[in-house]
Amino acid sequence: MNIGDVLKPTPALWILHIDPILLRDGVATTLLTIQYNLFLGTLAKFIRQTEDLSQLTEDLLTFKTLGQFCLTELGRGLDIYNMRTTATRLDSGDFDLHTPTQQDANLAALSICQLQLYSYIVARYSQRRHVASPYSGEPVPIISFPTQKLPLMYVIANSYFFNAFYQKVVNLFMDKTLDPRLRRGVTTCVKAVLMMHSQNANIALSDRYGAQGLFEYNQMSTLFNKVRGIAIAGDILGFIADLLTMKYEIPPQTDPSSLLAKHELHFFKKASIKSHRMTQWKPS
Incomplete structure (x- = not known):
């Protein structure tokens, strides 16, 4: 596995996620997927722009360095797109982590x-x-x-x-x-x-x-x-x-005329109507 496998990503990365060996240790599997998907997956985009990341990347690929970081919030869990925690880089090179409310506090993280x-x-x-x-x-x-x-x-x-x-x-x-x-x-x-x-x-x-x-x-x-x-x-x-x-x-479904596709359409239509009614309801 190299950084190119993570950056593209190649079949090597996808096959890794369905390897039965992952079942031997759930904690190790969690650390592995965070390291390769989240940390290296983000870092890989900047490798060509920043040469000093090369050694760090090699250390991460071989687990000489761990890239785990706080990922979840009490109020939003793994809803990354709606998280409110911010990280601001200071002049010293350190980062200021800011959580607006208690519900935004972080929890450390087949x-x-x-x-x-x-x-x-x-x-x-x-x-x-x-x-x-x-x-x-x-x-x-x-x-x-x-x-x-x-x-x-x-x-x-x-x-x-x-x-x-x-x-x-x-x-x-x-x-x-x-x-x-x-x-x-x-x-x-x-x-x-x-x-x-x-x-x-x-x-x-x-x-x-x-x-x-x-x-x-x-x-x-x-x-x-x-x-x-x-x-x-x-x-x-x-x-x-x-x-x-x-x-x-x-x-969309590959075969809209199939019974399964029709069931899906009916299910979502019914659920969407019910969801709309719930959002419109106000207590008296």
């Missing part, structure tokens, strides 16, 4: 591979665990039962679908002709959908893992908590609010 890991763990367990067949009395693996197999196949299919979906969204995000708000909105949309499916998959497969599904060493419960932590971030709520108030629109 799902495709999780679907893959869920299905792998439960598939291996289902192959190893045997029970007596109700027909022959002989031991058979529980994966031979439809109630065990079908939910597993559903999660595996989802992992393939979302991998393709991820590639599609990367292309949209890389399209600099699009409104930056739209590009941010598309990625947030994917995050929301992935979080929902990942949590549902975890519960569905954990129920078929027996009591072992609750043990920490099997990772199912810890992965579920990691997903919940990612999903709690306020960027999803901000995205929904922007859509309902029609600040911008996400790209």
Whole structure:
């Protein structure tokens, strides 16, 4: 990985974000993504203009230097576009961080591979665990039962679908002709959908893992908590609010005549009307 991969960014950076190794340590993954995406992603734009950043960049790429910084606000979470904290450079070279109100105070600061890991763990367990067949009395693996197999196949299919979906969204995000708000909105949309499916998959497969599904060493419960932590971030709520108030629109459906596209159109129309009524309502 080099600074060019971050600046463009190249497929190397996108592949990094769906590498299953990230599931081994959620904290390390958070630090990695902040370092590469936020810090180096910002710094990379100024490399050619400022030569003295070259050594710093190399140190950041190899984690000899950490670029973590305060990113969230109590009143806005991860809603970066509406944050009110300002940083003013002083003559001394230091920075004055200013938070207008208490709600502006800062707090220090993946799902495709999780679907893959869920299905792998439960598939291996289902192959190893045997029970007596109700027909022959002989031991058979529980994966031979439809109630065990079908939910597993559903999660595996989802992992393939979302991998393709991820590639599609990367292309949209890389399209600099699009409104930056739209590009941010598309990625947030994917995050929301992935979080929902990942949590549902975890519960569905954990129920078929027996009591072992609750043990920490099997990772199912810890992965579920990691997903919940990612999903709690306020960027999803901000995205929904922007859509309902029609600040911008996400790209149109590739097939407007499909049932899914019609359902989406009806859903947003209904939600937008309800949102408008709520904003017009005043207590008596």
